Amino acid sequence: MPPQTDNCNIQEVTPLIAPSLVKAEFPLTETAAKVVLSTRQAIRNIIHGRDPHRLVVIVGPCSIHDPEAALEYAHRLKQVADQTQEHLVIVMRTYFEKPRTTVGWKGLINDPHLDGSCDIATGLKLARSILLRVNEIGLACATEMLDPVTPQYTADLVSWAAIGARTIESQTHREMASGLSMPVGFKNGTDGRLQIALNAILSASHPHSFLGIGQDGMTALIKTSGNPDRHIVLRGGGGKTNYGPEDVERAALLMEDQGIPRSVMVDCSHDNSQKDYRNQGSVCREVLRQYQAGQRALMGVMVESNLNPGKQTWCEGASLKYGVSITDGCIGWEETADLLQEMAATVAGGALALSH
Numbered sequence: 348m349p350p351q352t353d354n355c356n357i358q359e360v361t362p363l364i365a366p367s368l369v370k371a372e373f374p375l376t377e378t379a380a381k382v383v384l385s386t387r388q389a390i391r392n393i394i395h396g397r398d399p400h401r402l403v404v405i406v407g408p409c410s411i412h413d414p415e416a417a418l419e420y421a422h423r424l425k426q427v428a429d430q431t432q433e434h435l436v437i438v439m440r441t442y443f444e445k446p447r448t449t450v451g452w453k454g455l456i457n458d459p460h461l462d463g464s465c466d467i468a469t470g471l472k473l474a475r476s477i478l479l480r481v482n483e484i485g486l487a488c489a490t491e492m493l494d495p496v497t498p499q500y501t502a503d504l505v506s507w508a509a510i511g512a513r514t515i516e517s518q519t520h521r522e523m524a525s526g527l528s529m530p531v532g533f534k535n536g537t538d539g540r541l542q543i544a545l546n547a548i549l550s551a552s553h554p555h556s557f558l559g560i561g562q563d564g565m566t567a568l569i570k571t572s573g574n575p576d577r578h579i580v581l582r583g584g585g586g587k588t589n590y591g592p593e594d595v596e597r598a599a600l601l602m603e604d605q606g607i608p609r610s611v612m613v614d615c616s617h618d619n620s621q622k623d624y625r626n627q628g629s630v631c632r633e634v635l636r637q638y639q640a641g642q643r644a645l646m647g648v649m650v651e652s653n654l655n656p657g658k659q660t661w662c663e664g665a666s667l668k669y670g671v672s673i674t675d676g677c678i679g680w681e682e683t684a685d686l687l688q689e690m691a692a693t694v695a696g697g698a699l700a701l702s703h
């Protein structure tokens with residue numbers, strides 16, 4: 348027998364429940380399917396210029412760590428989404444996977460008990476059950492697709508997806524995006540580079556063949572047809588912001604070749620907020636000002652928001668404050684509700700100006 352040459356650094360391999368079985372436990376409902384399909388279509392109409400009057404708003408916690416707080420947030424957001432639907436397509440950030448700069452808690456799917464036990468089987472079910480409940484309220488969900496296996500468990504409940512700044516250059520993620528069923532926003536890189544996002548957007552529009560898993564959990568050859576519904580997300584980077592008028596115009600010009608008329612979303616958080624959640628409101632207002640001034644390449648904004656403002660440090664065994672982020676700092680609910688109403692009023696004014 349030759350000596351073992353593989354799995355040298357692997358402690359354990361545990362088979363997981365197949366996607367089809369998790370779906371059988373938490374099946375897609377008529378209501379949820381309607382929310383998903385109508386929201387995806389509304390976002391497509393905005394991106395492709397068929398709806399020139401509304402903005403997409405991806406808003407909600409940086410990460411979900413407490414299902415109860417997430418559902419309370421969803422109920423509150425649903426009310427504002429209904430009040431502002433003429434002007435905004437509001438989609439809740441339901442982020443269950445966190446890409447870390449180095450190490451840290453990697454999200455509710457990876458570690459649902461927040462204790463380092465990494466019970467991913469429970470995490471997948473928990474994420475799906477939260478997505479289902481939020482959709483059942485009538486509110487659409489947005490998430491970052493980080494692990495290429497995860498969409499098989501959750502994608503039928505997701506209306507908008509992000510490819511994040513840390514994975515934008517990865518072929519695996521571009522292939523995955525080419526097969527996703529929902530519109531996808533591509534972040535610029537953490538160093539601020541736009542070109543890698545543009546390359547990703549082009550790559551994801553093409554068909555790809557790659558390794559993945561099927562609904563039965565078996566490894567499979569996946570062939571995709573390419574995703575026509577793509578846009579860029581400006582999130583700043585390398586310590587610099589990129590939400591100013593010149594930045595947005597530059598991104599819009601670079602996106603022209605992709606044939607997508609409304610192709611630019613601004614992430615008001617991350618480097619655009621200089622990693623201080625209190626700056627998100629002013630970033631958002633500057634983007635609204637550009638929209639009001641006629642910048643119609645702008646299709647939406649992203650805001651990190653939670654029930655309560657700020658963030659807290661998670662460590663094993665720590666007692667946590669309710670409704671406060673354990674990843675990036677977020678604006679609190681009162682500020683969020685006011686900002687969303689302000690956005691709706693600005694967009695209403697913009698639509699009026701356009702029709703004269």
Ligand SMILES: O=C[C@H](O)[C@H](O)COP(=O)(O)O
Nearest residue numbers: 445446447448449451674675
């Ligand atoms: O959006 C969340 C964070 O910015 C991202 O996951 C990176 O976090 P980290 O730099 O704290 O690891």
Ligand SMILES: C=C(OP(=O)(O)O)C(=O)O
Nearest residue numbers: 409511512513534582617
């Ligand atoms: C991690 C995120 O963003 P980015 O990829 O831009 O850092 C996020 O939006 O949660």
